[in-house]
Amino acid sequence: MEKVKVGVVGCGMISSIYLKNCTQVFNHILKVIACADLMPELARKRAEEFSVPTYCTVEELLANQDIDVVLNLTAPAAHAEINMRALHAGKHIYTEKPFALRREEAQEVLALAESKGLLVGCAPDTFMGASLQTCRKLIDDGWIGTPYGANATIIMGSAGDGMHPNFQNFLKLGGDPMMDMGPYYLTALINLLGPVRRVTGSANQLHAKIKVQNPKSSRYGDTIPVEAPTNVAAVLDFHSGAVASLQAAKESFGYKPRLEIFGTEGNMTVPDPNFFGPVPGLDTTVIIQFRSGQSKEIPLTHGFTEDSRGIGLADIAYAIRSGRANRASGRLAEHVLDISLAIFEASTEERHIHLQTHVERPAPLPLGLKFNQLDS
Template identity: 75%
Template sequence: MRKVKVGVIGCGMISAIYLKNCTQVFNNVLDVVAVADLVPELAAKRAEEFNVPTSCSVEELLANPEVEIVLNLTAPVAHASVNLQALNAGKHVYTEKPFALNREDADEVLNLAESKGLLVGCAPDTFLGASIQTCLKLIEDGEIGQPYAANASIIMGNAADGMHPNFQNFLKLGGDPIMDMGPYYLTALVAMLGPVKRVTGSAQKLHEEVTITNEKSPRFGETFPVEAPTNVAATLDFHSGVVANVQATKESFGYRPRLEIFGTKGNLTVPDPNFFGPIQGFIGDITIQYPNFETKTIPLTHGFNEDSRGIGVADMAYAIQSGRKHRASGQLARHILDISLGIFEASESEKHVHIQSTIDRPAALPLGLKDNLLDK
């Protein structure tokens, strides 16, 4: 396979791990040739840090005939518009989550891509990591019997310390717990259990505004409006018959993730899908508890245990050349968006919301793949 040339738009915090992996881990199939940002100094810094040959404006990157895939790492509010610009420039595009902030923008992106014969991919790609792929194999092998229920809990701190450079984004739609952290859990659940057919839920705000309380923050003492729900609970009904409960909040202290799949032969504890593999002392191992109360620790059966953000881009680069489907697809992200918006709509209407979109489960990664594979 030849190397597919990539241009990165958006050089904020998350760009560092993407650029590291795209230039050092998946560089057998990816070649990052340009980076761009609205702040030229940020692009120049990333270009120097990761030996990218060109640092330029967004317009120059989109006009660069070398660039085949645009990796869109902008703020959530800009995802759809940048994706459309990239597609109109004749580029495939892979974007950070959320895919869009409404269904209309998401569909416009997908329809334009289809009309131009281009691919669209979207984060998260953590479901391609060792943890979720191992759990997926356990489920497919019948290790826990028939899955019938799941429980996901995402308990996070709020933005009151003001230390993140773009902390205001976490107070808006797209930075809320369901649209920001929810995609990791929802995507993992769909990858393991299949698509969702209906949802219900409650979405609330504990406060209408946040005052920055950390004296080390440059915005200490300033007050900002909370524009999106910060405490969300939902019930998801899957086509497979599984019923899942999801709790996501950004009103606590620290970080407490939990994901469990319950089956007729055993209960599976899944490491945090925000990561690619278990982290000892923090997230813990994959375990199955059996009816006799025996608990078994499960060894990883798949690769990509380290932070491999960018694996979805590499997988798409292989798909571009082989014609097979890519796994972290725009269609999958559209289904996750549909679920997320459905939860908000269910809360507002006080009714179940039927999910109109559906998706085939992404193909599992084969066993024995190493850190730069993905040609299957």
């Protein structure tokens, strides 16, 4: 199968693992031919590090007729703009989450892509990893009976230490816990339980501004405004009849993830949706507590246990070549965005919000699938 040629826009921290996997793991279907960034030295550094033949400006990359798909790794506020520019240039797109910051932006991207016959993909793609695909098969095979509920919790430290190079972005919409980490959990829940029909919730923040207190930070002593909710609690009603609770916060310390699915015959503890497979110190197997009181640890049955970030891009490449739908799709990302924004609206308006978007569960990956068989 002919390789799909990729141009990468945005060469910050997250680009390293994408480029590693695109050039070393999924290079049977992907060929990265150009890198671009607003800071040319970053594009040059990544191109040299991963033997990408060209580094250039964003304009030059979008004008390159050899590029089939743009991998958009820019800051959240730029996602929609870069996606629109890439589509206008006739290129498929795969973007980091969040898909957009406003529903209108997401709708414009999807409408333009559809009018041009181009595919849209969006992170996260961790639901295609070993952990969540194992859980998907167990649920589909009836191990826990009928799923009726779920509990998702993701508690993280704040960005107040100022050590991330772009830590200010985590204090704005797009880097907040709902938009930044929420997509991993919402996408996992949609993969396991199907689409959401309505939500309600509360969103708040402890501080209107923070002072950077870590002396190792280049912004030590600076006061930075907090522009987005940092503590969110929500209730999600699914079309299937299941009801889930979700808590997402960046107000304290450490990292405390938890996802459980409740069924009529058993309750399932799901490994952290932020990862593809086992993570030392966290849940490394799927655990089911059965109605009988017995519990069982179930080893992961599927492939992609390592950090396989970029599998969604490889999947869209196979979709481009075969004509099928891609799994980490723009419609899936739009539904996740709709849920996130509806939670904020529910908090402000003090009511349930009925969603206008709908998406089918993405197709599961078969057992025994190898890294170069995403079309099987």
